[in-house]
Amino acid sequence: MHNAAYYAHAEAAVAGLWRHRPQGENDPVYFVRKSGCTFHRGLRLDDVARFKVAVTRVGATSLTFAVAVSSQGAPVADLEIVWVAVDPATRQPVNVPQKVRDWLKAFLS
Numbered sequence: 001m002h003n004a005a006y007y008a009h010a011e012a013a014v015a016g017l018w019r020h021r022p023q024g025e026n027d028p029v030y031f032v033r034k035s036g037c038t039f040h041r042g043l044r045l046d047d048v049a050r051f052k053v054a055v056t057r058v059g060a061t062s063l064t065f066a067v068a069v070s071s072q073g074a075p076v077a078d079l080e081i082v083w084v085a086v087d088p089a090t091r092q093p094v095n096v097p098q099k100v101r102d103w104l105k106a107f108l109s
Contacts, residue, residue, distance in 0.1 A: 001043040001049075006039075006069065007079065009051055010037075010051060010069070010079045012051075013052075013053050014053055014067065016053075017053050021100055024099065028085035028094045028096070030063070030083040030084065030086070031084055032083060033062060034080075034081075034082040036079065037079045037080075038078045039076075040074075040075045040077060041075075049070065049071045049076060050069070051067055051069055052067065052068045053065055053066070054068070055105075055109065056080070056109055058096065058104050058105070060095055061085050063082070063083045063096060063104065065083070067080075067081065
């Protein structure tokens with residue numbers, strides 16, 4: 001699998017979790033602030049991979065997700081994705097809503 005595909009699949013895994021968040025009327029939007037990946041071994045064509053998402057940090061204006069990729073029980077890659085909450089109109093950082101912060105606590109590792 002091409003290196004960029006790990007990021008695409010990791011973002012899709014985070015989005016799978018994120019779609020279940022509590023939503024409010026004036027919610028911020030979230031942009032990727034930083035991402036990184038440590039590769040342990042490559043995946044081959046037709047390898048089945050598991051993407052496990054955890055929340056490692058809930059800051060005032062940012063969220064950090066860890067995505068562990070494994071195949072056949074062996075680690076493949078570990079990704080870290082940091083999102084920042086921003087006001088949709090001004091694009092300036094804003095606080096993560098408290099109801100989202102509370103919901104994310106269930107996923108803290």
